Amino acid sequence: MSTVGIIAEFNPFHNGHRYLIEEAKRQTGADTAIIIMSGDFVQRGEPAICDKYLRTRFALENGADIVFELPVRYATGSAAIFAEGAVSLLASTNAVDYLAFGSECGDIELIKKTAETLEKLEGSAEFKEKLADYLKAGLSFPSARTKAVEAVTADTPILNSPNNILAVEYCRALFRLKDSGHKLPKAVTISRIGAGYSDAQPDNSDYPSATAVRNLLCNSDTLTDIFNRILPPSVSASVIANKGLCLPVISDDFSDIFFTRLNTLSDDYLRSISNINPDLMNSILNYRGCPVKILEMTAAIKSKAFTYTAISRAITAILLSTPAVNSIAINPGTDKKKPYLRLLGFNKASSNILKAINKSGDCVIINKMADADRTNPLFLQDILAADIYSQVLYSKFGCKRAGEYCISPIII
DSSP, X not given: OOEEEEEEOOTTOOHHHHHHHHHHHHHHTOSEEEEEEEOSBOTTSSBOSSOHHHHHHHHXXXXXXXXXXXXXXXXXXXXXXXXXXXXXHHHHTTOOSEEEEEESSOOHXXXXXXXXXXXHHTTOHHHHHHHHHHHHTTOOHHHHHHHHHHHXXXXXXXXXXXXXXXXXXXXXXXXXXXXXXXXXXXXXXXXXXXXXXXXXXXXXXXXXXXXXXXXXXXHOSOOHHHHHHHSOHHHHHHHHHHBTTTBOOOGGGGHHHXXXXXXXXXXXXXXXXXXXXXHHHXXXXXXXXXXXXXXXXXXXHOOSSSOHHHHHHHHHHHHHOOHHHHTSOSSTTTTSSOOEEEEEEEOGGGHHHHHHHHHHOSSEEXXXXXXXXXXXXXXXXXXXXXXXXXXXXXXXXXXXXXXXXXXXXXXX
């Protein structure tokens, strides 16, 4: 019996996600798919369009066997932070044989080569100088890094598309874990099919981008026919039934909470929040006291230097920050404690895998929230994120989600 790990957001779950799980199992021969999934906030720095419990059920009904939550600290970080956090957690289980991920290039050797190149360039003074020059010229970090690699190596790296970038970061994370003592999974890539990652509208393909699905959910009232085509049947039925009851959730729904924080927290506190560019923070601070919503402010700040994603991540970092969280390390387990895996759901047939992780893994599975370490700032930030999301669900829809300490894993 073998297992394949998949790092995902499923925001929301669509046919492409089902294809990824099915193809990952087929190509690796794995019996079990273990998912590390973002919770109520995702890597673009936005709230998930529907909550983590709905998305967990969608995954379990469509090929996933076990779903763990990726702590929000990593789920809303850069590609490198997102990948390092998720891969470290998968490795800590000592139970994952393969790590499967989608990519535009579909070439695992090219992905590994690019990852090795970036690892070697980390200590290069020439690379750092070129990167700094491009950043000073006003380029975003992804664009500046690509140009710096091209300038130093004369290669054209595959860092021009979101899935390739994440694929490279997954492999870099695996490189860094080679001396961890954990059982490391073998990297496998699945070629992306259907629409492009950022395609805003669905085409005639049955495999749309998640962006297109979210746009349809937010901007269309007639969904049945198209959703029955582009979403698995159980997902389509649930999404249509729940529209207006608990979804869609968008960034603007958090405007009141965010601007209350922005207007009341001190400059010193805000500047203590890690991984926010100081110039970007200054731009955000200019909106103190202004009657504005999040998406309106984001559009006004967006520039060649500050991407939509970078701004959104900064907003979420402010929204979810606490003094304890601001000081914690990025790597799971670096505080001498075993990393934790919050169990969101599983199917009964995979319970033996959970037992094996409990026995041999270098991690703590949180099944009952009451048993969690409530002194862990990483865990407490997860609770804060869930509580804020739950408040928005109630404010927008009148939907009362149970508190985090009262919700048990979904079992199918």
